[in-house]
Amino acid sequence: MRGFLLLLLTLMAMQPGLVTGFAWAVDPGERLADPALEARARALSQDLRCLVCRNENIDESDAPLAHDIRVLLRERLKAGDSDAQVLNYMRARYGDYVLLKPPVEWSTWGLWFGPPALLLIAGAAILWTSRRRPAAPKPLAPEEQARLDALLERRDG
């Protein structure tokens, strides 16, 4: 249990934003002088996958390739590229895999809409089965009631 808590805390600490003052992989030499451009660069780097570490974004990765791509995307921004142009630049080279958030296209519909669709189907199935409960039994006919009363009377009496 203690090990699990420790793991949980470690995972939380790894989430950017949850813990402030986190040490980034971006080194000071890479930063742009213009704070607005730098903020855009940081936001973009958090959406780009490090191709070496695979499940880390390039903003956090220490891999040399991630460093190169951070520098490259800052160059693109300085040259006047929009955010979409920078992402397309990376996509043209590394494909959709480089985006940590996959684009919504026909090939990713299953990914985006599969889970909500499953939830809807499951909800509908639950509703459907719960409505199919057997109806309440018909009230007893007078002669049945009389017979029941007689039986109960005999037992109580």
Next chain:
Amino acid sequence: MFRLKLIYLLPLVALVGLLGVLGLGLGHDPSALPSAMIDKPAPSFDLPPLLAAKPGLKTADLKGHPVLVNFFASWCLPCREEAATLAGFAASGAVPIYGIDYKDKPEAAKSFLEQSGDPFQRVGIDTGRTFIDFGAYGVPETYIIDASGHIRYRFAGPLTPDALRDQILPRLAALKAGK
């Protein structure tokens, strides 16, 4: 009654389907990334030569005949692994092999090529930008470029004799046959 039985078969059918999908996944290597550059023109680059005796490499060098382009580095162990395969293939003289030395110290790269039997006709020095323009993510990587300068295939990782025979040679033969 019959309808009820079919419903009970559904989980079994779903299970078999799922096992089928998972079974297909077993033959798939998740660490190998598909290249987004396939069938696109090779990026534009002009790399300075590593060796005094051999020219560097630029985009225009890739046109006119199919070639192999190999990203390597002296610090990369798998590159040492594939060196013998590459040297053997270079000796066969089938197609020119051009090297791109990635993020390397020139002296280290020179002695690496001396030791491993330099398979390259041209070797350019890349500080990292051409690597990204090729959509490469590791060394070694080997690209097949066709006569029109388009990237046709990428092999990531060390070329083994089997990979050369099964992946590279058939594609080169197809390119030479005109498709």
